[in-house]
Amino acid sequence: MMGFATVAVGLVPTYATIGLWAPSILIFLRMIQGLALGGEYGGAATYTAEHAPQGRRGWLTSWLQTSAPIGFTASMLFVYVMRSSMTPEAFNGWGWRVLFISSVVPLAASVWIRLKLQESPLFLKMKHEGTLSKSPIYDTLRAWPNLKRILIAMFAMVVPQSVLLVGAQIYSLVFLTGAAKVDAQIANLLVGAALMLTLPAIIFFGWLSDRYGTKIFILAACVIGTFTYLPLYKALTFYANPALYNAQTTVPVTVAADPSECSFQFNPVGTARFTSGCDIAKNALIRFGAPYSNKAEAKGTVATVFVGSKAIPLGLAGQAPNAAAFSANLKQALEQAGYPSHADTSAMNFGMIILILSALSIVAGMIFGPLASAMTDLFPPQVRYTSVSFSYHVGNGYFGGLLPAIATALQIATGDLYAGLYYVIIVSAISFFIGLFCLRSMPSTATISSAATVAAA
Incomplete structure (x- = not known):
């Protein structure tokens, strides 16, 4: 069989x-x-x-x-x-x-x-x-x-x-x-x-x-x-x-978002879609190999990622998050902070x-x-x-x-x-x-x- x-x-x-x-x-x-x-x-x-x-x-x-x-x-x-x-x-x-x-x-x-x-x-x-x-x-x-x-x-x-x-x-x-x-x-x-x-x-x-x-x-x-x-x-x-390991230990990354927008992204069959600003931000950071801490913000606050002191918001208040633009901006900020896009x-x-x-x-x-x-x-x-x-x-x-x-x-x-x-x-x-x-x-x-x-x- x-x-x-x-x-x-x-x-x-x-x-x-x-x-x-x-x-x-x-x-x-x-x-x-x-x-x-x-x-x-x-x-x-x-x-x-x-x-x-x-x-x-x-x-x-x-x-x-x-x-x-x-x-x-x-x-x-x-x-x-x-x-x-x-x-x-x-x-x-x-x-x-x-x-x-x-x-x-x-x-x-x-x-x-x-x-x-x-x-x-x-x-x-x-x-x-x-x-x-x-x-x-x-x-x-x-x-x-x-x-x-x-x-x-x-x-x-x-x-x-x-x-x-x-x-x-x-x-x-x-x-x-x-x-x-x-x-x-x-x-x-x-x-x-x-x-x-x-x-x-x-x-x-x-x-x-x-x-x-x-x-x-x-x-x-x-x-x-x-x-x-x-x-x-x-x-x-x-x-x-080694470059990624060094960046992970020296460059702090924080996700500041409304906790109610942050899902537990358990998706064993790959059919679920996580589209909130918090979910998009966290998913992108894990893909880029960047660990982060979580900071709770007031309800309705636009999710923002801080790479060191640089802020990368998901978009504007009242608008749907632009995942593609955010991902490109986040990748650029991480690379500038020392996070490599691939292992050397x-x-x-x-x-x-x-x-x-x-x-x-x-x-x-x-x-x-x-x-x-x-x-x-x-x-x-x-x-x-x-x-x-x-x-x-x-x-x-x-x-x-x-x-x-x-x-x-x-x-x-x-x-x-x-x-x-x-x-x-x-x-x-x-x-x-x-x-x-x-x-x-x-x-x-x-x-x-x-x-x-x-x-x-």
């Missing part, structure tokens, strides 16, 4: 050809991809864990975990090659289609591999004994013991893994290209290099979990992430764009940037490496596939998936470019205490068929 839907995306006719059918077909294909993804991870984790020899489950399932960063890096590399080999017009016109259609190659390899696979001995045993679940979704959610396991898996394992991993691999890319003004292609290469360098860490922590259990690494990642993500991101700005590659410390990005990925890898082993240990075999899939995708989709949107809303509301990281910090801290009291360290000699009993005891 995933492969065929991905190839089909590259074949969708344009809006000019078939009108509204084009976006409708695209949405339908994306829904098929999401449906397929829902079964892919849980099935792969369960299959690998149930085939793993005793005492090697963490190590073997950690290889499965490397598929996500490898796929993410490969996709960035292919996009970089395509963009570099043609004009922007050609890429937007037809080049992007090549990326989707070329996925027919891994699709063919995947089909060939799956045809060679056999069911796990545990599954065949349950099938022979007639103990397979006839309604796995119902059995997964109906009884409190398994529902409790799902909640533990989500909030003690998946949720901290999700925010730390997205913070290390996806939000870091958003931050570099947005707040730090780094060229998108350079940022892609930097993040990709860090991911490839830290792949061994994922496998290493999976291997260690076979000896010391998974709990210690989950808790350690939560603690380390809570205390290091904020300083690491500040260091990322310093080494990626000659001033970037590429080695330190990759080192910081690698440190972020290693922290996330402490959970991500042993995650498949920890989750498959937690559930009984009859509902393991469904329970792992449900926990993993709900936890990742809502908590990690919304991180960029939540981070942007917090940045705009507070004027602090690093405010979004407090979401990661708070979630990691809460997950630490949930894991501390709810997780049990699995003995390395436990068999997967008895692990659920140990975890629920």
Whole structure:
């Protein structure tokens, strides 16, 4: 399903050809991809864990975990090659289609591999004994013991893994290209290099979990992430764009506006429009990488941005704000105050940037490496596939998936470019205490068929 839907995306006719059918077909294909993804991870984790020899489950399932960063890096590399080999017009016109259609190659390899696979001995045993679940979704959610396991898996394992991993691999890319003004292609290469360098860490922590259990690494990642993500991101700005970092610390910027005009700009699907003077001013400052403080003014006051002592009003009282003119004036004022419009590659410390990005990925890898082993240990075999899939995708989709949107809303509301990281910090801290009291360290000699009993005891 995933492969065929991905190839089909590259074949969708344009809006000019078939009108509204084009976006409708695209949405339908994306829904098929999401449906397929829902079964892919849980099935792969369960299959690998149930085939793993005793005492090697963490190590073997950690290889499965490397598929996500490898796929993410490969996709960035292919996009970089395509963009570099043609004009922007050609890429937007037809080049992007090549990326989707070329996925027919891994699709063919995947089909060939799956045809060679056999069911796990545990599954065949349950099938022979007639103990397979006839309604796995119902059995997964109906009884409190398994529902409790799902909640533990989500909030003690998946949720901290999700925010730390997205913070290390996806939000870091958003931050570099947005707040730090780094060229998108350079940022892609930097993040990709860090991911490839830290792949061994994922496998290493999976291997260690076979000896010391998974709990210690989950808790350690939560603690380390809570205390290091904020300083690491500040260091990322310093080494990626020193001129911007200097301007941020020496040139004060203030937004003076009527608080009733300032919205909390949480916009996860991109359909909301924020058109008040305060909203336009704050949004523009975050785009330009300029942190600011907020100053409340009387109701009806025209929103004004102060860059140092220079005032840039949104317009005149009683008139609708002119966003384009304001943005141009603000950009000019910021550049005159020392805020660069883009990062200077000659001033970037590429080695330190990759080192910081690698440190972020290693922290996330402490959970991500042993995650498949920890989750498959937690559930009984009859509902393991469904329970792992449900926990993993709900936890990742809502908590990690919304991180960029939540981070942007917090940045705009507070004027602090690093405010979004407090979401990661708070979630990691809460997950630490949930894991501390709810997780049990699995003995390395436990068999997967008895692990659920140990975890629920």
